[in-house]
Amino acid sequence: MIKGLYEAHLPVSNLLNSIEFYKKLDLELAYQHEKLAFFWIDKGHSWLGLWETDKVDTPYHPSLRHIAWHVDLNDIRNAKEWLESKGIPITTTFGFPKEKQPLVLSHKLNAHAAIYFEDPDGNLLELMAPLRLDVGEGSKMMSLEEWDEHHN
Structure with a gap:
């Protein structure tokens, strides 16, 4: 029945400023109206409404104003430089400075690498790459570099 997430929505204070920001993320503007814009995340499959x-x-709050995008592992390894090249600062998250990111969130059920940043209105955005299912370890956060040292 359910195949995936089709759309998500975020509030913004200035639509035109937000459109320019989300274009920096290489998202394609699909539709724009007076106070609403949609960007394709995966054309024909998922989009973001502003x-x-x-x-x-x-x-x-984590339940509000947050979006995590699935990216490939190779892309997450280059995400910090990619964001910085576009003038988008990395957010210090879970006490990890930008130098230690991307970080790995490891839970008993899964592990994934992530890097966090904000849009102009403080909506928390995340690029996330799955690493492993059924980790079986406790919840330990580390840098992706540390993960690679322990799991390669």
């Missing part, structure tokens, strides 16, 4: 609204003042 809504210009005062709801952008809703405080951040």
Whole structure:
């Protein structure tokens, strides 16, 4: 029945500024109206809606104003440089400075590498690459470089 996620939405304070930001991420603008824009994430399969609204003042919580995009492992290895080349700063997350990112979140069920950054309105964005299912270890965070040293 369910095949994947088709769309997600974020609040923004200035649609035109946000459109320029999301274009930097190489997303294709699919539709634009007065206070709404859609970007293709995977053309014909998934997209992101941006809504210009005062709801952008809703405080951040992981259940609100957060999107994680699936990327390949090779892409996550280059993500920090890619984002920095576009003038997008890395967010210090879980106490990991940008020098230690991408970081690995390892839970008993899975492990994935991730790097975090924000859009102009403070919506938390994440690039995420799966590493392994059924890790069987405790929840330990480390840099991707440390993961590679322990798992290669």
